[in-house]
Amino acid sequence: xxxxxxxxxxxxxxxxxxxxxxxxxxxxxxxxxxxxxxxxxxxxxxxxxxxxxxxxxxxxxxxxxxxxxxxxxxxxxxxxxxxxxxxxxxxxxxxxxxxxxxxxxxxxxxxxxxxxxxxxxxxxxxxxxxxxxxxxxxxxxxxxxxxxxxxxxxxxxxxxxxxxxxxxxxxxxxxxxxxxxxxxxxxxxxxxxxxxxxxxxxxxxxxxxxxxxxxxxxxxxxxxxxxxxxxxxxxxxxxxxxxxxxxxxxxxxxxxxxxxxxxxxxxxxxxxxxxxxxxxxxxxxxxxxxxxxxxxxxxxxxxxxxxxxxxxxxxxxxxxxxxxxxxxxxxxxxxxxxxxxxxxxxxxxxxxxxxxxxxxxxxxxxxxxxxxxxxxxxxxxxxxxxxxxxxxxxxxxxxxxxxxxxxxxxxxxxxxxxxxxxxxxxxxxxxxxxxxxxxxxxxxxxxxxxxxxxxxxxxxxxxxxxx
Amino acid sequence: xxxxxxxxxxxxxxxxxxxxxxxxxxxxxxxxxxxxxxxxxxxxxxxxxxxxxxxxxxxxxxxxxxxxxxxxxxxxxxxxxxxxxxxxxxxxxxxxxxxxxxxxxxxxxxxxxxxxxxxxxxxxxxxxxxxxxxxxxxxxxxxxxxxxxxxxxxxxxxxxxxxxxxxxxxxxxxxxxxxxxxxxxxxxxxxxxxxxxxxxxxxxxxxxxxxxxxxxxxxxxxxxxxxxxxxxxxxxxxxxxxxxxxxxxxxxxxxxxxxxxxxxxxxxxxxxxxxxxxxxxxxxxxxxxxxxxxxxxxxxxxxxxxxxxxxxxxxxxxxxxxxxxxxxxxxxxxxxxxxxxxxxxxxxxxxxxxxxxxxxxxxxxxxxxxxxxxxxxxxxxxxxxxxxxxxxxxxxxxxxxxxxxxxxxxxxxxxxxxxxxxxxxxxxxxxxxxxxxxxxxxx
Numbered sequence: 001x002x003x004x005x006x007x008x009x010x011x012x013x014x015x016x017x018x019x020x021x022x023x024x025x026x027x028x029x030x031x032x033x034x035x036x037x038x039x040x041x042x043x044x045x046x047x048x049x050x051x052x053x054x055x056x057x058x059x060x061x062x063x064x065x066x067x068x069x070x071x072x073x074x075x076x077x078x079x080x081x082x083x084x085x086x087x088x089x090x091x092x093x094x095x096x097x098x099x100x101x102x103x104x105x106x107x108x109x110x111x112x113x114x115x116x117x118x119x120x121x122x123x124x125x126x127x128x129x130x131x132x133x134x135x136x137x138x139x140x141x142x143x144x145x146x147x148x149x150x151x152x153x154x155x156x157x158x159x160x161x162x163x164x165x166x167x168x169x170x171x172x173x174x175x176x177x178x179x180x181x182x183x184x185x186x187x188x189x190x191x192x193x194x195x196x197x198x199x200x201x202x203x204x205x206x207x208x209x210x211x212x213x214x215x216x217x218x219x220x221x222x223x224x225x226x227x228x229x230x231x232x233x234x235x236x237x238x239x240x241x242x243x244x245x246x247x248x249x250x251x252x253x254x255x256x257x258x259x260x261x262x263x264x265x266x267x268x269x270x271x272x273x274x275x276x277x278x279x280x281x282x283x284x285x286x287x288x289x290x291x292x293x294x295x296x297x298x299x300x301x302x303x304x305x306x307x308x309x310x311x312x313x314x315x316x317x318x319x320x321x322x323x324x325x326x327x328x329x330x331x332x333x334x335x336x337x338x339x340x341x342x343x344x345x346x347x348x349x350x351x352x353x354x355x356x357x358x359x360x361x362x363x364x365x366x367x368x369x370x371x372x373x374x375x376x377x378x379x380x381x382x383x384x385x386x387x388x389x390x391x392x393x394x395x396x397x398x399x400x401x402x403x404x405x406x407x408x409x410x411x412x413x414x415x416x417x418x419x420x421x422x423x424x425x426x427x428x429x430x431x432x433x434x435x436x437x438x439x440x441x442x443x444x445x446x447x448x449x450x451x452x453x454x455x456x457x458x459x460x461x462x463x464x465x466x467x
Numbered sequence: 468x469x470x471x472x473x474x475x476x477x478x479x480x481x482x483x484x485x486x487x488x489x490x491x492x493x494x495x496x497x498x499x500x501x502x503x504x505x506x507x508x509x510x511x512x513x514x515x516x517x518x519x520x521x522x523x524x525x526x527x528x529x530x531x532x533x534x535x536x537x538x539x540x541x542x543x544x545x546x547x548x549x550x551x552x553x554x555x556x557x558x559x560x561x562x563x564x565x566x567x568x569x570x571x572x573x574x575x576x577x578x579x580x581x582x583x584x585x586x587x588x589x590x591x592x593x594x595x596x597x598x599x600x601x602x603x604x605x606x607x608x609x610x611x612x613x614x615x616x617x618x619x620x621x622x623x624x625x626x627x628x629x630x631x632x633x634x635x636x637x638x639x640x641x642x643x644x645x646x647x648x649x650x651x652x653x654x655x656x657x658x659x660x661x662x663x664x665x666x667x668x669x670x671x672x673x674x675x676x677x678x679x680x681x682x683x684x685x686x687x688x689x690x691x692x693x694x695x696x697x698x699x700x701x702x703x704x705x706x707x708x709x710x711x712x713x714x715x716x717x718x719x720x721x722x723x724x725x726x727x728x729x730x731x732x733x734x735x736x737x738x739x740x741x742x743x744x745x746x747x748x749x750x751x752x753x754x755x756x757x758x759x760x761x762x763x764x765x766x767x768x769x770x771x772x773x774x775x776x777x778x779x780x781x782x783x784x785x786x787x788x789x790x791x792x793x794x795x796x797x798x799x800x801x802x803x804x805x806x807x808x809x810x811x812x813x814x815x816x817x818x819x820x821x822x823x824x825x826x827x828x829x830x831x832x833x834x835x836x837x838x839x840x841x842x843x844x845x846x847x848x849x850x851x852x853x854x855x856x857x858x859x860x861x862x863x864x865x866x867x868x869x870x871x872x873x874x875x876x877x878x879x880x881x882x883x884x885x886x887x888x889x890x891x892x893x894x895x896x897x898x899x900x901x902x903x904x905x906x907x908x909x910x
Contacts (some may be wrong), residue, residue, distance in 0.1 A: 006870060030675075035725065036725060037561075038532075038560075038561040038562075038563055038667050039532075039534070039560055039561045040531065040532045040560050040561045040562075040563040040566075041532075041533050041560065041803065042532075042533070042534050042535070042556035042557070042559060042560050043534070043535040043536065043537075043556065044535075044536045044537075044549075044552050044553075044556065045536070045538070046536070046538040046539070046548065047537060047538075047546055048545075049520075049539060049540070050541065056621060059512065059513075059514065059515070060513065060514035060515070061514065061515055061516075062514060062515070062516040062517075063516070063517045063518065063519075064516075064517075064518045064519075064520075065519050065520070066519075066521055066522070067540050067542070068541040074509065079517050080517075082591065083514075083515035083516065083517055083591050084515065086592050086595055087505065087512045087515045087591075090511060090512040090595060090597075090598065090599045090602065091508045091511050091512055091513075092509060092510050092511025092512075092602075093508065093511050093513070095513075095514075097613045116748050120555075120556065121559060121560045121830075124560075124561075127842070143726035143727070144725045144726045146727075180726065180727040180842050182726070186843060187726075187727065187728075187729060187731065187842040187843055188842055188843055189727070189840070189841070189843070191495040216887065222843075225498045227845070227871070228847070228871070230871050230905050230906070231695040231907050231908070232695075232870070232909050232910075234906070257508070259511045260509070260614065261508045261615055261652075262509060262613045262649065263613065263615065263647075263649060283777060311575040319784035324525050339572070341518050341520065343514065343516065364640070368623060369651040377808045382649070382658065382851060384649045384656060384658040385656050385658055385866070387692075387849070387851065387866060387867065389848075389849040389869075391847065404660060408843065408845055409843070409845060409847070410847045411847035411848065411849065411869065412632075412869075413849040413867055413868070413869050414867055414909075415866070417865060439557075443578070456682045458909070460867050460869055460907050460908065461869075461873045461907045462847040462848065462849070462869030462870060462871045462907050463847065463905070463907065464845070464847075464871040464872055464873065465871075465905065466695070466697075466905070467695070
């Protein structure tokens, strides 16, 4: 594949491209679904294809095909060149590319247990074990149980006209336990996710007690919980909610394409104090085995630890080769493409808040009346306004410095810059267990997020009853 | 030979191979999609992309257990491998006695207007022209507006064959434009988005999207915080369609049979106020989700999902219909899922303006994601694009405000559906009004 990609890059030069890169992908994936005692849905996928990106004059062109045949690949190049040329007259912000040292590398990330080293029967049996354990923990009140697992192996080649040539192999695995409990009146669900940059070792490492049993206990506990109150509160974020905060509220705003386009609230704030002094936030794709980790991004830039906020000051953004050129910054290895048929765009990897020095007990003691939010589920942000939402799978009241009544799942909403400034205590603990697929511009990317417990004043809680 | 015929040949041969390898039931879908997309950033064209993709997906069943494989491209070696692996997976799967049968052939004339030669004949220059027209129109209203988004089209051909004799060839076109507008005024930000889509170029006004987005961004300047309290909630067409769509999607028969949906046990029961009736109609000419057959080859029909507040029908595929001994409603996808088609809420007797004018203290939600939890039905949603309403008038946009409710409370307190609606190909989006909703504010 390297030869084909090199050939296309040479042709691109000859046919007028200022820059070109070619990515080929060959992916195999398998998926298992166990529900209500049966592994009755087993699946798999085979993908292969090529994506050719060219910079001609002021504009990008990109074309892809689901074939690695040389004739189709060359057609892709011609299409990409024609696409770039067709748009030249309407470009208001000319495309650029950072000049970087070419990288020539072979990166084979071998999983501890190759996906093919476990048979279908063995994987299904492990999932059945999880499911039985969850059901046993919940008894008759568990009315539905779903345990799923998938793994995928990607072989990629990246070549560009600057001389970069990287061949890489990477594997990821993810499993989910979903348990639904009923008391005859209401249904509640408990969910646990695990994900790694690795293979079937995920199944060996994940114990039922910390996975499906935990999901079942959460669903049962929620049956007893009352609805959350509505209004403005001091809240304490569990590390999973802190993870959602740094990912949704800050991380998307720190993607340099949003900032350059004038769509991010961080525009013009680089070097400014935008958060409480105890807040430091990083994005790091070098953490071994974490779901968002990789050695090289989709443009061939090595992954790294990327400081975004240090001691409350905005110190960096997440850059692709293009945004680095436009900002006059160093590329950060943040350009990711979901597949061969997508252009690389700035993305997060593993994003987290660094721990502070406030013990959890002390943090709680300082709250007269508030909400403790746990079990981060999901969130989103309007980067243009910096308004975000995070959804907690469950919560507790805090009254007079103590944890009180359990509350059902609830969302919070606030403005990013207000929230970062209102963080008045950053915990001394740390957890990053939020593997998931982050969406942007129609592309998904594996990410993780986390941090310590954090206390924030003046957050709107979207509950169902008056305070 | 048409493209559809070529894909049907692939499907038919694959079904034969799967049966020979031991599949008791099998269906195979194959097809292609050609797409063009022009993206907009910082009020100019950022890039132009094109893709040409083919795919084959194989479902095999042995003792009811399912093996499913998908492959990109139509390389015969990949297709053979996909067939072999699908059958092997089906043999490894746990037997499922609830599986009864795949659909039998039930030929029907295809719904009119799935394929537009005008869209199929468009090239990148045509898509660039639409994007450029939006840029010009948006900047004509507000010269410093920041526009982003995309204009794109897809042209697809496909086929489906099954071991029961289902033999279908389909084709379709789709075009859409989606534009976001940002206005910055003295530290304030006004932001809104607009879109348009269709299966026929003539059904769209793609060049007008930016204009509407910019006017929306103007209206969302000057957002203020509000106090918490119980208020009347008026859902504009986009927000209303989101809520109705989420409730209809929850009528998924598999989720109900498995006991994980807040609609469990509700078939035939009152779930909403009598003013809500929702029809799922897959047979609307030129409808976005129209088609004579579903993804498994079942002939589709128009059904009433919510009839004057009562849950009147679930959405079935072949698996859930067989398990329940019920009629298959034709909502199956080829991968085994269940999905609604074109939703058309029945319209009321008064206009959206009249409904809003009666609100003394409320929130008008122009657009937003009000999605109930799939199990509990609880809703805790952000008011992303909302206005405070006083004495029937929009007063100002709101920020940092939320809605908290259970879906049955919201649906039960629904007291008006507008007589006018935003109409998109196949879809109707009226305005809804809901009394006594908990709103959380930051004031």
